[in-house]
Amino acid sequence: MAFNKMLLSGPMKRRLLLSFLCLLSLCLLDGWLTSNQGLLPVNVLRNSSSSPTVTVLLWHWPFNTSLSLKGDVCWDLYRIPHCKLVDRRSFFSSADVVVFHNKELIRGHQKLPVDFPRPPGQRWAWMSLEAPVHNGNLRRFAHVFNMTISYRRDADVTVPYGELLPKEADGRVTEDVSLNKSSLICWVVSNYRRRHKRSKVYKELKATVPVKVYGRWTKTPLPSEALLPTISRCYFYLAFENSLSKDYITEKLWRNAYLGRAVPVVLGPQLSDYRDVAPPNSFIHVDQFTSVGEIGKYLQSLAEDKKRYTDYFKWKLKWRVKLHTDWRERLCKICPQYNRLPQQKVYSDLEAWVNAKNT
Structure with missing residues (x-):
């Protein structure tokens, strides 16, 4: 009996206690993470992925109606992480995606930045919620866009009017x-x-x-x-x-x-x-x-x-x-799809895609 007390006294007793507490903590943490994912703190969910932030530049606001982009809009409003929305053209050289709303392009209110060197890997997205008959002549946009944002379910980023x-x-x-x-x-x-x-x-x-x-x-x-x-x-x-x-x-x-x-x-x-x-x-x-x-x-x-x-x-x-009425939500939806889309995709005939008939 005295021998057992001697073994559990002093430094050894403290080491055994510390080891037990560490093992208990790991077991509890593992069970909490695997069975209670919904209980994770918001900041843990937000930073749980190692995915880099995708920067989305809106070249011009649809119908000239701008909305606030202050703060982490995609996360704060829609719980979409790693997504940065900007509308300042000074971000052009660093933007991963540049979005162009068709209405302003067709009416001539805005122009594509073809005079600027396009950064390697940058994707240009064509966006419209109009029916094909209202999209104008799209033949001039052949081999320009890498991504489509539309109500169409076969678009790269689908943004329906409702769901x-x-x-x-x-x-x-x-x-x-x-x-x-x-x-x-x-x-x-x-x-x-x-x-x-x-x-x-x-x-x-x-x-x-x-x-x-x-x-x-x-x-x-x-x-x-x-x-x-x-x-x-x-x-x-x-x-x-x-x-x-x-x-x-x-x-x-x-x-x-x-x-x-x-x-x-x-x-x-x-x-x-x-x-x-x-x-x-x-x-x-x-x-x-x-x-x-x-x-x-x-x-x-x-x-x-x-x-x-x-x-x-x-x-x-x-x-x-x-x-779905907020243009910011539509833009935020780009980020979860970004890494799933082919990097080299180009719409060689955008007009043909837009005017596709029901199948």
Whole structure:
């Protein structure tokens, strides 16, 4: 007994205790990191990757409307690390990516910096959220850009007008969306052109069922604060795009219809494009019917059947709408994709890519 006490006394006892505490700490730390990643401090998450910071230079602000880039914008607003947004052209020589918004290039308000030596490895990105018909002549941009930023799902960086994100289960039943409805169908339109397919469908539809129209075209514009409340009083909303282009699904679906609590009747890209991004039984596509008259009859019968109508809102139990309206978020999305994209990629025929038909 005295021998055991002698062995555990003095320096040896302290060394054994220290070793035990170190081993215990390592075990606890390893278990915490592997089973509780969500509990890591913010600064650890931010610096957990050894990836270098990607510097993104915006050559000109879209539509000449600038936003603040003070601080670590991508991290502070969107939790995207290692991403530096700048809009000062003095960063040109050190920028990894230079982004050019198409509208200003086409209108001649801005020019490509072709007179400056382009740093080795620097990528130029073409950005547009317009439908192809509004992008102008892009033939002059052959062999210029290495990256595309667009609503298109096959773009290098996809920036949709909106998307659905999983909703945390709260057990609440979907609201009674059939209450306080005073109009069968409504449509908000300012840019009305007779040649547009949506105008032709509207004209045939209103001959079958009543359609309430708002917007500059009918001299009944809606202030922004009145838009969604007005749509919410309609059973159906005509989410008709002004261009029928691949993946071109705008705020007419995401904001006006979904957030306005009206069932969207959609006209735009093909049915499969909508099915790829929207929940089943959450919209009605014009192409699902053989005639516009058939659409009108279906909408009338659906509005009269509360259960069938309410079924179009079941998606709200699992999903929520996220709108993308901040250009900074769109630019920040470049950084997570940067190292995954081919370094030597060049769009030899940008116009052909932009004008690609639905497949």
